[in-house]
Amino acid sequence: MSRDLEVSVLEEDSSNVKVRIRGIPVEYANALRRFMMSEVPTLAIDSVAILDNTSPVYDEVLAHRLGLIPLKADPYKYSGDCGGSPCQVLMVLDAQAGDEPRTVLSGELVSEDEGVKPVSPDIPIAKLAPGQRIKLEAYARVGRGKEHAKWQPVSVSVLKPYPHVTVLDPKSECAHAAADACIPGVLKYSKGVLKVKDEYKCKLCMDCVKACPEAVKVEEHEDDHILYVESVGGVEPKRIIYMAVKELLAQLEELSREVEVLGQ
Known part of the structure; x- marks a missing residue:
């Protein structure tokens, strides 16, 4: 340097x-x-239980769309190991069209944790014809971008x-x-x-x-x-940089320990 x-x-x-x-x-x-x-760890919907879906959107497509909705949350609150701290968040969606067609939006997802919610309430999920319904339970958990793009905190x-x-x-x-x-x-x-x-x-x-x-x-x-960093909205951009440095240092420390073991 x-x-x-x-x-x-x-x-x-x-x-x-x-x-x-x-x-x-x-x-x-x-x-x-x-x-x-x-x-960098983030929270995203990973599994979905479809209770009722009479919309034209297939169940698997609906689950995929839900996974790509960025969530505003503190990922360090959820350990991911289901030990002493919570490892997932339940979000419920129950939407039905009356006499007129309508669009189901991300703001209709109801979270059990008030601190976890979509970054925007106006993200379209599906369109319903009169009388159609979507009812589901979505579970969000902590993951990383190397596992799936839905966990990337940056666009x-x-x-x-x-x-x-x-x-x-x-x-x-x-x-x-x-x-x-x-x-x-x-x-x-x-x-x-x-x-x-x-x-x-x-x-x-x-x-x-x-x-x-x-x-x-x-x-x-x-x-x-x-x-240049552009956040998807779940985590502030400067905090993303801080979290990346934190994760990088943690992996370097782990590598250092493993090298020391090899040298013994």
């Missing part, structure tokens, strides 16, 4: 976060990215290099061409001088370098990355 580890938030809202990570090689950063997809997990833009000759004859070729907001050409306005907005397209290689240089550093 070429420098001390530094982590800073570039952009953030309720479902997305962009983080700059400096000081670790791309292999380490990519391991963190992969752990967010495959090793997007992307790692890319942080752009480093340097002006070599601010008064070059073609400096204006470099600014014109670049996407808006990265370079600024004013009063005959080329300046870097915001290198973070650079997409690494290299158009500015092609337009005027003597005026500007764009580089990637092997230990400087942008990690």
